[in-house]
Amino acid sequence: MTTAPPLALSVRDLAFAYPDGRQVLYGVDLDVARGERVAMLGPNGAGKTTLVLHLNGILSPGRGEVRVDGLVVGPDTRREVRRRVGIVFQDPDDQLFMPTVAEDVAFGPANLGVTGADLRRCVDRALEQVAMSGFGDRSPHHLSFGQRRRVAVATVLAMQPQILVLDEPSSNLDPASRRELADIVRSLPVSVLMVTHDLPYAAELCSRSVLLDAGQVVAARPTAELLADTELLGAHRLELPYGFEPTRLSGCYGEPVAGAARDQ
Amino acid sequence: MSGSHGDGHGDGLHVPGHTVVHHVPAHAALLGVVAFVLVVVATPATEPLAYAGYALLLGAAVVLAGLAPALVLKRMVVEVPFVVFALLVPFVAAGPRVEVLGVAVSQPGLVDAGALLAKATLGVVAAIVLSATQHPRALLLGLSRLRVPDLVVTIAGFMFRYTQVVLDEMRRMRVAREARGFEATSVRQAKVLAQSAGALFIRSYERGERVHLAMLSRGWDGAMPALTDLRRETVRRGAWLPAAVLPLAALAVLTVQLTTSRGLAP
Numbered sequence A: 001m002t003t004a005p006p007l008a009l010s011v012r013d014l015a016f017a018y019p020d021g022r023q024v025l026y027g028v029d030l031d032v033a034r035g036e037r038v039a040m041l042g043p044n045g046a047g048k049t050t051l052v053l054h055l056n057g058i059l060s061p062g063r064g065e066v067r068v069d070g071l072v073v074g075p076d077t078r079r080e081v082r083r084r085v086g087i088v089f090q091d092p093d094d095q096l097f098m099p100t101v102a103e104d105v106a107f108g109p110a111n112l113g114v115t116g117a118d119l120r121r122c123v124d125r126a127l128e129q130v131a132m133s134g135f136g137d138r139s140p141h142h143l144s145f146g147q148r149r150r151v152a153v154a155t156v157l158a159m160q161p162q163i164l165v166l167d168e169p170s171s172n173l174d175p176a177s178r179r180e181l182a183d184i185v186r187s188l189p190v191s192v193l194m195v196t197h198d199l200p201y202a203a204e205l206c207s208r209s210v211l212l213d214a215g216q217v218v219a220a221r222p223t224a225e226l227l228a229d230t231e232l233l234g235a236h237r238l239e240l241p242y243g244f245e246p247t248r249l250s251g252c253y254g255e256p257v258a259g260a261a262r263d264q
Numbered sequence B: 001m002s003g004s005h006g007d008g009h010g011d012g013l014h015v016p017g018h019t020v021v022h023h024v025p026a027h028a029a030l031l032g033v034v035a036f037v038l039v040v041v042a043t044p045a046t047e048p049l050a051y052a053g054y055a056l057l058l059g060a061a062v063v064l065a066g067l068a069p070a071l072v073l074k075r076m077v078v079e080v081p082f083v084v085f086a087l088l089v090p091f092v093a094a095g096p097r098v099e100v101l102g103v104a105v106s107q108p109g110l111v112d113a114g115a116l117l118a119k120a121t122l123g124v125v126a127a128i129v130l131s132a133t134q135h136p137r138a139l140l141l142g143l144s145r146l147r148v149p150d151l152v153v154t155i156a157g158f159m160f161r162y163t164q165v166v167l168d169e170m171r172r173m174r175v176a177r178e179a180r181g182f183e184a185t186s187v188r189q190a191k192v193l194a195q196s197a198g199a200l201f202i203r204s205y206e207r208g209e210r211v212h213l214a215m216l217s218r219g220w221d222g223a224m225p226a227l228t229d230l231r232r233e234t235v236r237r238g239a240w241l242p243a244a245v246l247p248l249a250a251l252a253v254l255t256v257q258l259t260t261s262r263g264l265a266p
């Protein structure tokens, strides 16, 4: 027995092929420590979303395993795993299906058996966390895209997950919403795995990055270091925006978040 | 009114307003319309005056609700298939024939077609008034107040929510077509429209799959959780009265008609 606490998330040698025979993941390894924020970078079709769907047991690995806080993801643990891992999908319209925002946010906790006043408190708090209090009675299709994205985050926060998985959270957001979402993510006491093509966003939020291409982890390094390797990025169809200077990044995510949150 | 209801306007078919009709609680309005339609359906085809009476009642409701007649007419377009069907009935039905504009048609068929058309029209207009004066959300709440099973209410809610998503998708596809110079003016372009419809179906289907995954991710195990405690509502006393007036008046019309026509026929 080691004294180290179990990792928030650990993926070991994960391989997966879709039922149509298409092999998408070829032995992926990935770790997220408690309180750590990790970015998963990679070109279109790399298998990022496919990997995400393994993290709460929606897809089952062909080989290898996924552990959440030490718990192996499988049919028996699925319920508990889905409580611990909150996934925010790429398109908020996929996630918001109830007639009102409040009911949508309530959907997850209600599935976990929360009822009555507790349920309402849960909903109010989640909406407050994403600065959407007062929108509870609105229907999702009357919100702007950025607002819908925030509500989608709230639907997941309401379940009080230990790990937040965000699939391309900054896509389609205007600069202000993008920054506000970053503030929200930064303020949460959870581990985060963020899938993104938005390299500055990864640099801003995540101390460590994993580069996935063609179903394999090509690199796993501190974000600033990975982004400084333009050759590596170029080889995997990733580009820094014009004028962005990764060497000046060091420490821009402020305090060593991972360490600080690990103490809690 | 913005605060409590949230959505400003144009939600589904809802036309916001502050009339007595708008203030009827949704469950009462639903019951009122169902009762009215039952009376209409129960009226024998041989009582044309009764249908005229119902039409007047509905006309009054439209005026009271402050709805523009043009809007009501436009929404009546959904009735077109009924009209076509009703027009066919006299030609295919059996029985004694009468001449209409030089063509021999079935007399009972003509009466049946007229009654069918009248019933369909009255039902459609009643539904138009209901959907224009009640917020879709309120209607869903009304259903659950009427003890309609939660599952049914939830499915109706889903349908409402995703109709909006599919409509949005349709609008985007139309914009995409038109941005590239497409105008639906001749039948030859029907092929493009048919292809768009196919694409829309596939998109909606795939959307359904993704929604399902998102639901599973939030711990859904096949049973809809009860969310009724999140629903709050306030109802003014007596606000339901107008909903009762419509079917009761219709019933009165029917009774009067039936007794007078019996009385006249020895």
Ligand SMILES: Nc1ncnc2c1ncn2[C@@H]1O[C@H](COP(=O)(O)OP(=O)(O)OP(=O)(O)O)[C@@H](O)[C@H]1O
Binding pocket: A018, A019, A020, A022, A024, A042, A043, A044, A045, A046, A047, A048, A049, A050, A051
């Ligand atoms: N349901 C499916 N059945 C078969 N193949 C699939 C399915 N979903 C995805 N794929 C394939 O798996 C591969 C990886 O897809 P995935 O969605 O994981 O990529 P991604 O890294 O998330 O890409 P993007 O950045 O575009 O979101 C792609 O080649 C895709 O065509």
Ligand SMILES: [Mg+2]
Binding pocket: A048, A049, A050, A090, A167
């Ligand atoms: Mg993806």
